[in-house]
Amino acid sequence: MASDDAKEPLLSESTHPSNHFNEKNALKRRRYRRGSNAQTGIESLPHPDLISSKEQLSLKRVSVYFGIYLGLGTLCFFLVKDQINGKKTNVVIDAMYFCVVTMTTVGYGDLVPNTVLAKLLSCIFVFTGMGLVGFVLSKAADYIVEKEEILLVKAIHMREKVGPSEILKEVESNKAKYKFFTSLTLLLVLVIVGTVFLSHFEELDLVDALYCVCATISTLGYGDESFSTQWGRLFAVFWILMSTICLAQLFLYLAEMYTENRQRSLIKWALTRKLTNSDLEAADLDNDKVVSVAEFIVYKLKEMGKISDEDISVVMKWFKNLDVDHSGTLTASDLIISEPSQGPSLS
C-alpha cells in the first residue's frame, strides 16, 4: 500500500524507471491526504495532526456550534428587548440583527442597550463573538475558499487546455495567491449584492448605499446609514456575517501571500547559491568527509529557514540515546540491544 513508496529509496529512482510512476502517484496521494502519515506505516498510532485535521474539516460541526451561539444570542436579546433603545421592527429579527451587528463589531448604534444588564450582555457577546469569528468561522471560511479556488483557477485557464492535475499543481504551489483572488472575487460579489439591496430595499441613493456597504464590511458602522426595515435586517444578518469575515480573510491571505513570496525567494536563494568547500564541511554532520543526501537536505533546509538549530539539536540528542552501540548510525541491532528500556525521559 502507501507505505511502499516511503521505503523505496528515493535516490535510486533514476536507475529504476518503473519507480517513476509510483512516485508520481505517491505525490498525488500525498496531496489528497495532507497531514496523514500513512507513508511511514504508522497508522495504528493516534497521530495528533490527524485528529486536528479532522476537526478542522468538520464544517457541519462549526455550523451547528455557530447556530447555537446565534440562537442563544437572539434569545438573550429577545428577553431584554425592552432594555434596548432605537427603531424597532420585528422583535425576533431585531434581536438576531442586534446580535450579529454586535458580534461582528460593526455596532451601528441604531439599536443600543440602555440598562446595565443589556450593556453587560452586549459586552459578553462582542468579546465571545470576536473569538468565534476569529477562530471558528475563519477556519470554515478558509475551507470554503480552498474549495472555491479550484473553480477560479479553472475559469482563469479555461482557454488553455489544462488537465485537473495541472490545476491542482498550480493551486498547490500558489496557494495563498489563489486564496487571495478567490476571496477578492467573493467580496466583490458581496459588495455588489449589498449595494443593490440597500439602494432597492432601504431606498438609499447609490453613493450612500456603497458608503454603508464600506462602513459595514470594514466593521466601522458609524450608524448614520443602516438597515432599518424588517427584511433589510433579516438580509443584514447573513450579509454582514459573510462580508465582514470575507474582508478579514482577504487581509489574512494578503499576509500569507507575502510570506509565501518571501519563502519562495529564500528557497530560490538557497538553491541557486554556489556551493563551496566550506559549505561541504559545515554540512558534514557525521564528519566522514562526504556529504550524504540527508546531510545536504538538513543543511539546505536550515539555510532556507525551514528548520532551526534547536530542531536539529533536539533530534540529535535523541539519536545519540538510540545509538546504543555508538556506531554513529542506527541499525536493527541498536533496536534489539535497547529493547528493555527504549524511552529516556524527555527534558
Place this chain on the structure above:
Amino acid sequence: MASDDAKEPLLSESTHPSNHFNEKNALKRRRYRRGSNAQTGIESLPHPDLISSKEQLSLKRVSVYFGIYLGLGTLCFFLVKDQINGKKTNVVIDAMYFCVVTMTTVGYGDLVPNTVLAKLLSCIFVFTGMGLVGFVLSKAADYIVEKEEILLVKAIHMREKVGPSEILKEVESNKAKYKFFTSLTLLLVLVIVGTVFLSHFEELDLVDALYCVCATISTLGYGDESFSTQWGRLFAVFWILMSTICLAQLFLYLAEMYTENRQRSLIKWALTRKLTNSDLEAADLDNDKVVSVAEFIVYKLKEMGKISDEDISVVMKWFKNLDVDHSGTLTASDLIISEPSQGPSLS
C-alpha cells in the same frame, strides 16, 4: 568566529569535552541573532531573511510612517471639517479623533461625514487604516511585547533565584504563552486607565465608563457613549490606538499559543514513539541499510510536521544535479568537476 561552531561536527561533541562550552555559547549567540546566517559563513551574500528582519525591527521607521499617515488624515478631515456632522470641539483635535476612530474601525458615529467627498475619504481611510493597523502596527506591537515579556517573566520568577540566561531560555521555549500574558497585562492597564479617564473627565458613571471602554477596544463603537470633550478626544487618539491594537494582538497570541502547544505535543509524540525496523527502512534515504544522524533528523522532522515531502524532494533533485560523479555523496571532487556550469535552471 561564529562560523567555527557550524563546521565543528556536532556529533563528536561527547568525545571532545571542550566543544561543550562552544556549543553553549553558540546557542546563546544564536538567540541574539535570530534570522542571521552567520554560522554558515556566508555573510557576504544578501540573504533575503537578513533584510526583512532589519525592516521588522525598525520601530522608528514604523512610527515615522504612521505619523505621516495620521498627519495626512488629520489634514484631510480638517479640510472637510464643514462636511462632517456632530458635536464639535477643537477643529484639529476633532480631525485627528475622527481619523483614529475611523482607521481603527471603532466608528462611534458621534462625528459622521455628510457629503460624498467626506464619505469617500472615510472609506479610503478605513481600508488603508485596517491594512496599516493589521500589518505595520501589529509588527511594532509584537516588537514591543517581545521586549516587555522579559520584564514579566522576571516579575513572575522574582522570588526564585534565576539568572538572565534561564529567563531567556524560559521565554524562548514558551514564546507565545508569555507574549499572551504580557499583552493581557498591558490590556488590563489600558482598560483601567480608560475607565478612570472616562468616569473622571467625561463624567460617566463607572458602569457606563467600563461599557464604553469595552465597546471601544472591541471596535464595536455603538456611539451612545463616546469622547465628547476636547481633552477627552485628545486622550482618545492615543488610547484607542493602543487598546484596539493590544486586544487584536491578544487574540493573535492566543492563536499562536494554541499552535505552539499543538506543535509541542506533535514533537513529544514523534520523539517518544517507539522506533521500529520499518521506521529504520523508511528513514534510510541512501539505501545503505544504516540510518545516519542526518537521515534520522530528516525522518523525525518530517514526522513532526516541520518539513514536508515537497521540501525534501526539491532539495534531493538539486543534490542529484550537484552529484556529478554519481557517487551518492557530495565531495570536493564534485565541485571541481561541475565548476564550469554549476547552476541548472530552477523549475
